[in-house]
Amino acid sequence: MKQVITGSIALLLLGAVVSCKKETPIQSSVSTDTLATVMTNDSTVAPKTDSVTAAVPSTAATIEAITKNEGKYPHDIKLFEDKSFAERVKKLVGKEYDEMVKNFDVEGPIVSDNGIYKLHGCKQHDCPGYATYMYYDSKNDNLNVSIDKNSKVTDFAEKGKITVTDALKSK
Incomplete structure (x- = not known):
């Protein structure tokens, strides 16, 4: 009986060690497009009660983590494990980050419309x-x-509220 318990513990530890992976940063080039982000007062989403704008340094890696994975699910590409993406979102939402990630269970694929991506x-x-x-x-x-x-x-907005088309909202 002792051998079975010891063997089970050894297998669990081996599984934990094997499942840990080293994160690899994603490389990309910076976009030079200059389409303006527009602030709007109207919204078809639930009533807004709070709004936060944060100055967050941009990282080119975030662009590829989202734009190169359209049609894929955030969980499948381990989006929240991407260090540059996670740090950027964490800076933006602050104390809400842990609860947000914990409750990001049922998800849709990454979709886009005219250069705007939705998760x-x-x-x-x-x-x-x-x-x-x-x-x-x-x-x-x-x-x-x-x-x-x-x-x-x-x-929460980095550089102002992004105008989202009805087509993207419905995706």
Whole structure:
């Protein structure tokens, strides 16, 4: 019996060691497009109760982590394990980051419309109760995050609110 327990523990430890991977940063070039990000006052999303704009240094790696993976699911590409992406989102949403990542369970694929990319994730078994939408304007290297907790929406924007088309909203 002691050998079975010892063997089981050894297998668990071996599994834990094998499953750990070293993160590899993604390399890319910086976009030089100059389409302006526009601020809007109207929204078809739940009522906004708080808005935060943060000055976050841009990282070219974030562009490829999102733009090179259109159609893929954030979980499948381990998006939140991408160090440059995670640091950028963490700086943007601050203390909300851990809860947001924890509740990014049920997700949709990365979709885009005219250089604006959308990621969506929500809490398993409570999707309308906790939902996160991320929009990335690849032409202006601008990231927006919107967290909806029971219809109380908090928006975070790096360089201003990204105008999202109805076509992208419906994807």
